Amino acid sequence: xxxxxxxxxxxxxxxxxxxxxxxxxxxxxxxxxxxxxxxxxxxxxxxxxxxxxxxxxxxxxxxxxxxxxxxxxxxxxxxxxxxxxxxxxxxxxxxxxxxxxxxxxxxxxxxxxxxxxxxxxxxxxxxxxxxxxxxxxxxxxxxxxxxxxxxxxxxxxxxxxxxxxxxxxxxxxxxxxxxxxxxxxxxxxxxxxxxxxxxxxxxxxxxxxxxxxxxxxxxxxxxxxxxxxxxxxxxxxxxxxxxxxxxxxxxxxxxxxxxxxxxxxxxxxxxxxxxxxxxxxxxxxxxxxxxxxxxxxxx
Amino acid sequence: xxxxxxxxxxxxxxxxxxxxxxxxxxxxxxxxxxxxxxxxxxxxxxxxxxxxxxxxxxxxxxxxxxxxxxxxxxxxxxxxxxxxxxxxxxxxxxxxxxxxxxxxxxxxxxxxxxxxxxxxxxxxxxxxxxxxxxxxxxxxxxxxxxxxxxxxxxxxxxxxxxxxxxxxxxxxxxxxxxxxxxxxxxxxxxxxxxxxxxxxxxxxxxxxxxxxxxxxxxxxxxxxxxxxxxxxxxxxxxxxxxxxxxxxxxxxxxxxxxxxxxxxxxxxxxxxxxxxxxxxxxxxxxxxxxxxxxxxxxx
Numbered sequence: 001x002x003x004x005x006x007x008x009x010x011x012x013x014x015x016x017x018x019x020x021x022x023x024x025x026x027x028x029x030x031x032x033x034x035x036x037x038x039x040x041x042x043x044x045x046x047x048x049x050x051x052x053x054x055x056x057x058x059x060x061x062x063x064x065x066x067x068x069x070x071x072x073x074x075x076x077x078x079x080x081x082x083x084x085x086x087x088x089x090x091x092x093x094x095x096x097x098x099x100x101x102x103x104x105x106x107x108x109x110x111x112x113x114x115x116x117x118x119x120x121x122x123x124x125x126x127x128x129x130x131x132x133x134x135x136x137x138x139x140x141x142x143x144x145x146x147x148x149x150x151x152x153x154x155x156x157x158x159x160x161x162x163x164x165x166x167x168x169x170x171x172x173x174x175x176x177x178x179x180x181x182x183x184x185x186x187x188x189x190x191x192x193x194x195x196x197x198x199x200x201x202x203x204x205x206x207x208x209x210x211x212x213x214x215x216x217x218x219x220x221x222x223x224x225x226x227x228x229x230x231x232x233x234x235x236x237x238x239x240x241x242x243x244x245x246x247x248x249x250x251x252x253x254x255x256x257x258x259x260x261x262x263x264x265x266x267x268x269x270x271x272x273x274x275x276x277x278x279x280x281x282x283x284x285x286x287x288x289x290x291x292x293x294x295x296x297x298x299x
Numbered sequence: 300x301x302x303x304x305x306x307x308x309x310x311x312x313x314x315x316x317x318x319x320x321x322x323x324x325x326x327x328x329x330x331x332x333x334x335x336x337x338x339x340x341x342x343x344x345x346x347x348x349x350x351x352x353x354x355x356x357x358x359x360x361x362x363x364x365x366x367x368x369x370x371x372x373x374x375x376x377x378x379x380x381x382x383x384x385x386x387x388x389x390x391x392x393x394x395x396x397x398x399x400x401x402x403x404x405x406x407x408x409x410x411x412x413x414x415x416x417x418x419x420x421x422x423x424x425x426x427x428x429x430x431x432x433x434x435x436x437x438x439x440x441x442x443x444x445x446x447x448x449x450x451x452x453x454x455x456x457x458x459x460x461x462x463x464x465x466x467x468x469x470x471x472x473x474x475x476x477x478x479x480x481x482x483x484x485x486x487x488x489x490x491x492x493x494x495x496x497x498x499x500x501x502x503x504x505x506x507x508x509x510x511x512x513x514x515x516x517x518x519x520x521x522x523x524x525x526x527x528x529x530x531x532x533x534x535x536x537x538x539x540x541x542x543x544x545x546x547x548x549x550x551x552x553x554x555x556x557x558x559x560x561x562x563x564x565x566x567x568x569x570x571x572x573x574x575x576x577x578x579x580x581x582x583x584x585x586x587x588x589x590x591x592x593x594x595x596x597x598x
Contacts, residue, residue, distance in 0.1 A: 084440070088394065089398050091394055092394035092395055092397065092398040093400060095387065096395050098387075099387070101400075101554055102401075102548075102554055103556070104557050105557070106559065109556070109559040109563045112564075113559060115384055115566055116387050117387065135438070136439065139434070140387065231400075256401065257401070257403070258404070259405070260399075260405065260408040264405065265410065267414055268414065
């Protein structure tokens with residue numbers, strides 16, 4: 001039996017029609033062999049003794065209760081399902097900051113806007129989202145560099161490097177997009193020292209996870225370097241914007257959205273649930289599926 | 300002799316090194332055979348009896364004193380020189396409005412953002428800027444339609460139509476970008492009746508000229524349809540933002556920049572002066588050049 005914490009759209013139900021599907025009704029969780037979920041409590045996992053796999057609707061899995069998940073249970077993320085909407089959102093933040101949209105001061109605008117064409121775009125995290133961001137960067141005539149734990153050539157990138165090259169690439173980047181998941185390698189990967197290596201008018205966009213960047217060091221940089229810019233859809237404390245954040249939204253060289261790049265609107269959420277359903281079908285038919293999570297990255 | 304109203308960058312001077320060049324010093328205008336200018340007064344034109352050609356640094360020429368220009372004098376615009384920066388700016392406005400950047404209200408954001416991929420982009424004005432805007436639209440996975448006075452097939456557009464097709468295309472457009480010059484055909488081409496034909500959540504971006512759109516009708520539409528969006532770099536009265544405008548900047552579904560897409564920063568202004576210099580060289584060597592202006596469109 002497949003249990004989904006939320007109601008699936010008709011197209012997703014159709015994909016899974018060969019199997020029994022229970023939606024929302026947690027009283028029936030004990031029979032679940034697969035759980036599909038946006039969010040998952042340790043209690044729900046512990047109430048499913050027959051569990052074989054967890055498929056998230058989210059791309060990131062850092063919120064999962066890994067301590068409650070038995071070793072034999074496979075976990076699949078929904079990485080890739082959000083590549084298009086999240087890459088579009090990253091480009092919205094990047095261009096907003098590059099051009100200074102809504103700065104109605106012509107004097108200031110003689111120095112503030114940045115051309116994108118011909119410049120260097122460094123993408124941290126060369127997965128589905130990172131590849132889509134870089135592909136569009138090439139359309140805009142940029143030089144694209146990627147950083148990945150497992151570097152593989154890709155037509156979207158002129159070059160892909162491993163994490164060890166980060167510090168040599170930061171000083172040359174005109175634009176940086178972060179599409180890294182949060183794990184032990186990526187936490188505060190942009191700390192105070194590395195942030196200070198960036199060009200003074202660099203534009204950094206984060207659609208990965210807030211904690212990849214050091215909050216205090218970033219705030220200090222934004223208030224001292226007026227042409228340095230940071231745009232983000234992800235926050236240090238989620239739900240986003242709620243307390244515990246420095247007053248970023250008051251800064252002209254900052255742009256923020258409340259974690260909506262990948263699914264606030266129904267159209268995207270349904271796309272994600274359909275992608276997750278395809279992956280669950282793949283797992284049930286073959287015993288394998290895409291985006292299997294390596295527990296060691298999180299536990 | 301070539302007279303330039305402004306100092307040219309070294310690369311532009313080098314292009315014109317075969318000819319005598321006078322910059323800024325209007326006391327020597329009487330010998331000018333070519334005038335290169337950002338802005339041009341009727342007096343300056345009348346003070347140059349040997350004048351053969353005017354080359355603007357601007358892409359638009361609607362600001363020229365046509366009544367003072369003798370019939371034999373050729374006028375060349377700098378159309379195309381700004382295609383890349385202006386297209387980038389158009390995309391900044393389009394994505395800003397599509398995604399609702401800086402709306403930090405998650406509840407509102409469950410309905411407001413629009414996906415770009417798969418949607419229909421209608422470009423009014425299929426010249427240099429319009430082609431570049433559409434080319435990027437195709438990268439984002441959009442269906443692209445162009446409208447032009449002289450429709451020609453182009454790889455950036457799925458289809459190009461003449462002005463007569465405008466009213467049949469408006470109701471199907473998810474996004475509209477205006478890159479029309481201002482002339483007799485384009486003035487208020489988006490009047491109240493045509494604006495009302497657009498989808499209620501259509502995103503319209505104007506990087507052409509303000510007067511292409513009816514100001515009062517637009518303001519009424521933006522205040523009554525909260526998901527309809529308008530972004531502009533061009534205004535009804537320039538210099539931009541100065542009086543005589545309705546309070547657009549207070550609207551959440553509006554984005555405005557002070558006519559900076561094509562040249563507020565030095566990097567772009569110099570690119571434009573270099574492009575203009577190439578065209579003046581072409582004229583002086585062959586008697587012909589690109590972008591000759593048809594007086595009948597303006598007088």
